[in-house]
Amino acid sequence: xxxxxxxxGELAAYIRQTVQEAPITDMHTHLYAxxxxxxxxxxxxxxxTYHYLVAEAFRWTDTDEPYEQFWTxxxxxxxxxxxxxxxxxxxxxxxxxxGVLQVLHTMGLDVGSRxxxxxxxxxxxxxxxxxxxxxxxxAGVQEVVMTNDPFDPAERAxxxxxxxxxxxxxxxxxxxDPLLNNWEEAVLALxxxxxxxxxxxxxxxxxxxxxxxxxxxxRMDALYxxxxxxxxFRYPAADHRTRMIDDVMIPxxxxxxxxxxxxxxxxxxxxxELKLAGDMSMLSDVSSVESLCRKYPQQKFLVxxxxxxxxxxxxxxxxxxxxxxxxxxWWFLNIASIIEEMTALRIELxxxxxxxxxxxxxxxxxxxxxxxxxxxxxxxxxxEKYSKLQRVGWTATREEIKRDVDDLFSRNFWRFLGKSR
Ligand code: HDL
Ligand code: ZN
Numbered sequence: 001x002x003x004x005x006x007x008x009g010e011l012a013a014y015i016r017q018t019v020q021e022a023p024i025t026d027m028h029t030h031l032y033a034x035x036x037x038x039x040x041x042x043x044x045x046x047x048x049t050y051h052y053l054v055a056e057a058f059r060w061t062d063t064d065e066p067y068e069q070f071w072t073x074x075x076x077x078x079x080x081x082x083x084x085x086x087x088x089x090x091x092x093x094x095x096x097x098x099g100v101l102q103v104l105h106t107m108g109l110d111v112g113s114r115x116x117x118x119x120x121x122x123x124x125x126x127x128x129x130x131x132x133x134x135x136x137x138x139a140g141v142q143e144v145v146m147t148n149d150p151f152d153p154a155e156r157a158x159x160x161x162x163x164x165x166x167x168x169x170x171x172x173x174x175x176x177d178p179l180l181n182n183w184e185e186a187v188l189a190l191x192x193x194x195x196x197x198x199x200x201x202x203x204x205x206x207x208x209x210x211x212x213x214x215x216x217x218x219r220m221d222a223l224y225x226x227x228x229x230x231x232x233f234r235y236p237a238a239d240h241r242t243r244m245i246d247d248v249m250i251p252x253x254x255x256x257x258x259x260x261x262x263x264x265x266x267x268x269x270x271x272x273e274l275k276l277a278g279d280m281s282m283l284s285d286v287s288s289v290e291s292l293c294r295k296y297p298q299q300k301f302l303v304x305x306x307x308x309x310x311x312x313x314x315x316x317x318x319x320x321x322x323x324x325x326x327x328x329x330w331w332f333l334n335i336a337s338i339i340e341e342m343t344a345l346r347i348e349l350x351x352x353x354x355x356x357x358x359x360x361x362x363x364x365x366x367x368x369x370x371x372x373x374x375x376x377x378x379x380x381x382x383x384e385k386y387s388k389l390q391r392v393g394w395t396a397t398r399e400e401i402k403r404d405v406d407d408l409f410s411r412n413f414w415r416f417l418g419k420s421r
Contacts, residue, residue, distance in 0.1 A: 148164075
């Protein structure tokens with residue numbers, strides 16, 4: 001029995017409810033399953049010392065205040081500093097600051113108390129597992145994809161000791177930036193791991209780097225291969241990146257039938273004093289992605305770009321290549337005004353054949369506000385689009401709306417992987 005919705009008010013209400021209840025697969029995060037120990041960041045002090053807030057807090061320090069003063073503080077002292085700067089001395093209006101309050105509110109805490117120590121006491125008797133269950137429920141997140149780095153000795157050891165796949169809500173993605181962005185350093189690490197490579201691009205180096213990727217994709221059961229690159233990435237080019245992509249990464253992605261995720265447009269460490277908060281965005285070259293999609297029509301590419309100015313051209317490119325799936329409002333784009341702009345243009349150009357959002361969460365509780373704000377914004381855009389159809393006599397049924405929403409928040413990702421959900 002189809003249940004078409006004829007009234008505008010009913011349509012809006014049903015879309016809001018369906019988006020609110022949609023189970024989410026968060027396809028790019030920096031979260032870790034409990035067996036990764038303190039790789040998983042959670043709790044109010046981690047929320048307050050999120051690198052986005054560190055950058056914002058430093059804006060309220062005098063230019064003669066050494067950055068080091070902050071970095072020598074303990075985690076809770078850093079959190080106190082940020083709480084004072086961004087929440088008490090100034091109103092927490094920014095996306096990242098207001099997000100912390102959204103988390104506290106959703107967890108049922110008394111936000112109005114402004115009592116940081118009272119908030120801290122709320123976390124005192126929680127275990128990571130309990131908090132993961134609570135946050136996934138509150139955020140409506142079903143599964144997340146981690147960012148797994150075999151070049152991190154601590155994480156590498158966990159995987160080699162058989163950890164990593166106990167909690168099935170956490171999936172792996174194999175992240176290998178050094179192979180593309182810092183080959184000399186990668187060679188030293190690969191040699192230490194027992195791969196017979198050298199800086200020179202020899203047949204053996206190619207084979208051994210392929211073996212590295214193959215072994216780690218299989219060990220992690222990685223859903224995709226991921227790299228981030230600066231905006232000056234050009235393909236094809238007579239350079240190391242093109243050789244690594246053509247000779248190693250594409251062949252392995254094809255052999256193992258996994259997508260290649262490209263996150264392009266970051267300029268790392270423009271201010272190293274800020275550490276993790278020191279990265280910047282820059283324009284990227286969409287035609288390089290075009291060249292990749294055309295040269296490898298069988299290879300699936302998940303692509304997100306960091307500059308707002310690239311978004312329209314990237315969405316138009318996705319109209320040309322079915323092996324290109326644009327995803328997320330990445331990093332500095334994950335703010336209400338730009339999520340709205342990007343989601344509207346993507347739906348206007350691509351319909352529902354996109355992955356509109358990922359959280360990029362680094363701290364567990366961020367799932368609550370990052371998905372909270374995205375659901376609200378995406379729902380309003382969908383209401384406008386479905387209402388336009390209704391006005392000309394096309395009444396989407398409840399089943400069709402639910403199908404479309406589930407595609408956007410989960411199924412498009414799994415379908416692109418070639419795995420049903
Ligand atoms: O490279 C990436 O995956 C980025 O998402 C960075 O981790 C960035 O620092 C970040 O946390 N963005 O949200
Ligand atoms: Zn990320």
